[in-house]
Amino acid sequence: MARGPRVYLRPLEESDAAALAGFTADETETFFLGRGRIPASPLAFAAWIRNIGARQPPQTLELAVCRVTDDHLLGYVGVWELDWVHGTGEVDIALWPASERGRGYGTEALRLLLDLTFGTYQLRALRAFVWSANARSAAVLTRVGFRPAGRLRTAVVKSGFHLDQLAFDMTDRDWLSPVRAGNTKICSGTYQV
Amino acid sequence: MRNQILAGERLYLRPLETSDAASLAAFSAAETESFFDEGRVPHSPIALEHWITELHRRQPPRAIQLAVCLREDDKFIGMLGVSRLDWVNRTGESESYLGDVAARGKGYGPEAKWLLLEYIFDHLQLHVIRSFVWQPNWRSAAAVRHQGYREAGRLQTTATKHGVYQGEFVFDLLRDEYLAGRERWRAEQAGRKQRVTGAIGA
Numbered sequence: 162m163a164r165g166p167r168v169y170l171r172p173l174e175e176s177d178a179a180a181l182a183g184f185t186a187d188e189t190e191t192f193f194l195g196r197g198r199i200p201a202s203p204l205a206f207a208a209w210i211r212n213i214g215a216r217q218p219p220q221t222l223e224l225a226v227c228r229v230t231d232d233h234l235l236g237y238v239g240v241w242e243l244d245w246v247h248g249t250g251e252v253d254i255a256l257w258p259a260s261e262r263g264r265g266y267g268t269e270a271l272r273l274l275l276d277l278t279f280g281t282y283q284l285r286a287l288r289a290f291v292w293s294a295n296a297r298s299a300a301v302l303t304r305v306g307f308r309p310a311g312r313l314r315t316a317v318v319k320s321g322f323h324l325d326q327l328a329f330d331m332t333d334r335d336w337l338s339p340v341r342a343g344n345t346k347i348c349s350g351t352y353q354v
Numbered sequence: 355m356r357n358q359i360l361a362g363e364r365l366y367l368r369p370l371e372t373s374d375a376a377s378l379a380a381f382s383a384a385e386t387e388s389f390f391d392e393g394r395v396p397h398s399p400i401a402l403e404h405w406i407t408e409l410h411r412r413q414p415p416r417a418i419q420l421a422v423c424l425r426e427d428d429k430f431i432g433m434l435g436v437s438r439l440d441w442v443n444r445t446g447e448s449e450s451y452l453g454d455v456a457a458r459g460k461g462y463g464p465e466a467k468w469l470l471l472e473y474i475f476d477h478l479q480l481h482v483i484r485s486f487v488w489q490p491n492w493r494s495a496a497a498v499r500h501q502g503y504r505e506a507g508r509l510q511t512t513a514t515k516h517g518v519y520q521g522e523f524v525f526d527l528l529r530d531e532y533l534a535g536r537e538r539w540r541a542e543q544a545g546r547k548q549r550v551t552g553a554i555g556a
Binding site: 244286288313314316318328330332 | 440442484508528
């Protein structure tokens with residue numbers, strides 16, 4: 162559906178469920194990732210993937226992130242709570258394993274998603290929420306052009322700690338503006354670096 | 355009162371019923387305020403009945419919506435609830451809608467909202483609640499501020515009306531702040547009653 166230099170996005174398939182459950186079970190960065198202790202079985206992931214396609218127009222757009230060189234599944238990126246009237250939604254992204262993080266795959270996948278949602282699906286604004294301890298996700302969002310929009314207090318509890326949630330948002334103008342710093346791209350479904 | 359969950363002086367909250375769907379559709383059709391962002395999406399009795407049925411299908415629920423009814427005659431005047439329930443982190447998003455136009459401006463909204471907050475914090479045991487208010491909806495923004503919600507941020511563009519995109523205020527409210535706000539509101543109500551009684555006595 163969208164292809165970058167190192168990763169591409171495709172629809173999630175039911176056969177991805179086992180890999181996603183395995184990724185979740187092997188997660189090492191459990192402190193700042195949500196739902197790390199809720200069982201995520203292959204069956205639960207398969208049902209989730211099936212449901213994505215069951216509703217038309219979809220309320221959720223979730224795409225597999227795969228490596229170009231070997232088609233290896235790295236995770237998923239998407240928009241949920243899609244509002245087709247107002248053109249809004251909430252971005253989420255998950256990449257595994259932890260050793261693959263910090264290599265720019267997330268940034269590239271997110272830029273592909275933004276190009277798809279703003280350029281093809283004509284959404285007007287996206288928001289994202291990140292736990293305050295998850296500095297890496299906050300940095301990725303900022304890098305691709307999301308703007309800090311606020312801070313919700315004690316939104317999550319982890320190991321007895323209450324963590325805040327950082328809010329971010331981005332409009333289509335932010336993304337499609339050719340002068341936007343850091344977003345060197347074309348708007349035809351893929352971007353160039 | 356029928357199937358009451360919580361009762362105040364003039365109102366009570368009960369679970370939504372499929373028979374409320376027709377009233378909700380009628381409220382939507384008769385809406386006079388222009389700042390509701392979904393005012394032009396068709397709200398048919400059939401669609402709303404389906405929505406109410408679906409609310410009760412999932413356990414534990416992801417959203418709880420309660421009907422607001424008058425104590426004196428059981429009249430259904432609106433609904434409020436909590437959505438995006440996160441049972442692990444004890445959070446959710448509060449929503450309120452006084453659909454019956456004739457019931458607005460009579461203090462029912464605050465009374466219903468304090469009942470909802472009691473339900474959220476004392477019954478569901480959530481520890482923080484958030485609220486998203488569309489910028490043109492100044493009445494709701496003022497109400498949640500008065501109830502003690504703190505402005506946590508502002509999203510730039512969340513909905514359009516007549517071709518104009520506007521943002522959304524983000525608010526949050528901790529349990530301690532709710533308790534302080536409720537005491538403040540009760541004191542205000544007591545003061546008001548005292549003034550009324552005094553005026554009658556004089």
